[in-house]
Amino acid sequence: MMDSHENALNQGTKEVKLSEKATTNETTEKSEAQNVNADTAAKSPDQPVETQPKDEAENLATKAYNSKKEIIERLKAIVDSDETPEKAEVEHLKTVFYKLHFAEREAQQKTYLDNGGDPEKYQVLPDEDEEIFKAEMTIIKEKRQKAFLALEEEKQQNLQKKEAIIEQIKAMATTPDEANKNFDQFKKLQHEWKEFKTVPAEKSNELWRNYQLYVEQFYDLLNLNREAREYDFKKNLEKKTKLCEAAEKLADEPDIISAFHQLQELHQEYRETGPVAKELREQIWTRFKAASTVINKRHQQHFETLRAREEENLKKKTNLCEKAEELAKKENKTSAEWEKITKEIIAIQQEWKTIGFAPQKMNVKIFERFRAACDDFFGRKGEFFKQMKEQFAENAEKKKALVEKAKALSESTDWKATSDKLIALQKEWKTIGMVPKKIGDQLWNDFLAACNHFFEARNAIHADSRNEEYQNLSKKRDIISQLKELVEQAGENLHEKVQQLTEQYNKVGHVPYKEKDNLYKEYHEVLDKIYKDLHITAARKRVDNFRNNLKKVADRGVDALDNERGRLLRRYEQLKQEINTYENNLGFLNISSKKGNSLIDEMNRRIQKLKDDMDEVKQKIKAIDAENK
Incomplete structure (x- = not known):
């Protein structure tokens, strides 16, 4: 029976330690600032020093602070007072202070960078707070x-005093006579035992077991003062019954942590309460143990749920770490890409804040992993914008140089050469990368103003020449119209009239550049038609004259006709060879340029003329053959 009581109470003691550790994990506000320098925080002993009421201590361990000044005021109040603060409150103050401290420092750094500060030159300044x-x-x-x-x-002294009390009770519990004689002294020792509270934890169970053993032995030997013993048994039973009722009532307590702590206090009272009648000892203990089991199971289930939730939080945070690491690896080439990923990283950071704590052994590690990914990203981003800033500065210097060159050329009157140089500068401007918008707009305006100044002056000078070009255009179109009329008339002296008009056309000066090609095409089309008609008419006349002269040639003999025929055949082959040569050369010409296209038109006209000449020679050969018959 003694062993069952002791095992149950030992289990209760173990659970007290577990609950103290778990409750500290749950109620002490954690923060990602757990990686703060250990030298900045005070370390507390393993066992808390109870100097404040429990409710007040719990409130202080969860109190909200809005500024570092408030926390410092609380620390000063603790230092100036006689109280010894709870470990939970000290940890809470440390955590909240550095949470505010880091947030303040990050805000200062962000302001510095937003104002154009150099990330490499940023320094964390000492903080008086x-x-x-x-x-x-x-x-x-x-x-x-x-x-x-x-x-x-004090615990060591209490241990020695309680050991001395046990030895005295042990000496009294040797015989019934000794027990009866020392009953009053025994009651006094029981009262003293209760006054000496705390002892070293490792001695507590053994000490209580020995004390309970010899107290029960004393009561079992007590015969003379049976009424006093029965009275003690009765009072102890009443007290233990109330303890059972109080333990059973804790099953309705909604705050399981509070219920568990209250149960530990009931256990302590149960330990300090003397024995009951032998036949009732197991019964009353079974009732108290059953009530304790209900609370212990609820308490265990609470922390199992808490651990499961923490494991789930660890999975969520691990997933966010993987996302942040993946984003941090991306090679962003433009500021827009960096800003896009920055928004995604910040969104992940916001999501991280909504997730509760991970298991204690992993909470700091998982945060360090997450922080490393974020630091890697923002470090690379800072390096990118540093390089971009340097590139902007280099680009600005290049554009400033172009502005100076454009200004130097703006007053030039060498219109053709300067136009080419300014156009080259404009092309070079397009090859230079970006510069900050504010300075970029100013540089562009200066560059454009210098270019416009020159081109406006050039255009003003060339205004008269452009008018003359349009007048020339009108004259040439009038000549083309007259040539078209000649095609329709086909009258006498056509060749002479065409010759006069072409001479007039060639004497007219330049026309606007954009009209030149269309005018050239229209002019040569009408000339081609005229020359073709003139050529056919002239060729027909020459063939007729040739036929008329054949009789005179025949009168000189047959050999004269054969010689003439041979000469015409050689001429025919010569023309044929020239046509082949032109056609071969035509295949090598590049028609991608307007000049190349004009040359092809000219060669086609020559080939057609050669073909017409070859046809004329062919008609003459036929005329000789007809004469020979």
């Missing part, structure tokens, strides 16, 4: 350490 915070935390650390040592000393 942080220095004060460290100093106050050092004092608090020393204060807690001192209180911890004092408590440890």
Whole structure:
């Protein structure tokens, strides 16, 4: 029976330790600032020093602070007071301070970069609030350490006193006579036992087991004062019954953490309460243990749920780390691409803040992984914009040089050469990369103004020449119209009239450049038609005259006709060879340019003339053959 009681209470003690650790994890505000320099924070002893009411301590461990000044004021109040702060509150103050501190520092850095600051030259300036915070935390650390040592000393003294009490009760529980004689002294020792509270944790269970053993032995030997013993048994039963009722009532407590802590207090009271009648000991203990089991199961389930939620949070945070790492690896080539990925990274950071804590052993590690990915991205982004800024500066210098060159040429009157140079500068301008918009607009306006100044002056000078070109255009079109009329008339002296008009056409000066090709085409089309008609008429006359003269040739003999025929055949082959040569050369000409196209037209006209001449020779050969018959 003693072993079952002891095992259950031992289990309760273990769960007290577990709950203290888990509750600290749950109620102490965690932050990504857990990687803060350990030297800035005070370390607390493993066992908390209870110096404040529990409700008040819990409130202080979760109190909201809006500024570093408020936290420092609280630290100063702790230093100036006699109280020893809870470990949870100290950790909470440290976490919230550095959360605010890091947010403030990041905001300062962002402002610096947004105002055009160089990322490489940014320096974190010393913070007076942080220095004060460290100093106050050092004092608090020393204060807690001192209180911890004092408590440890008190525990050792209580241990020695309780061991002495056990030895005295042990000496009294040897015989019934000794038990009866020392009953009053026994009651006094029980009262003293309750006054000495805390002892070293590693000695607590063994100490209580020995105490309970000899107390029960004493009561079992107590015979003379049976009424006193029965009265003690009755009072102890009443007290333990109330403890059972209180433990059973805890099943309705909505705050499972609070219920568990209250249960530990009931366990302590149960330990300190004396025995009940032998026949009731197992019964009352079974009832108390059953009520404790309900609370312990709820408490265990609570932390299993908490651990499961933390594992799920770890999965979510791992997924965000992978996303951030993937985005950080991307090779962004433009500022727009960098800004797009920046928005995605910031969105991931916002999502991260909505996820609760990961398991304690992984919480810092997973944050360090996430922070590393974000730092890598923003570091590369800063380097990109640094290089882009340098490139902008280089581009600006190049454009400034072009502006100076354009200004130097703006007053020139060498219209053709300067026009070519300015056009070359404009082409070069397009090859230079971007510059900041503010300075870029000003450079462009200066460059454009210099170019416009020159071209406006050139256009003003050439205004008269353009008028003359349009007048020449009108004259040449009038000549073309007259040539077209000659095609329709086909009268006498056509060749002479065409010759006169072509001479007039060639004497007219330049026409507007954009009209030149169309005018050239129209002019040569009408000439081709005229010359073709003139050529056919002339050729027909020459063949007729040739036929008329054949009799005179025949009178000189048959050999004279044969010689003439041979001469015509050689002429025929010569013309044929020339046509082949022209046609071969035609295949090598490039017609991609307007000049090439004009040359092809001219060669086609020559080929057609040769073919007409060859046809004329052919008609003469036929005339000789007819005469020979």
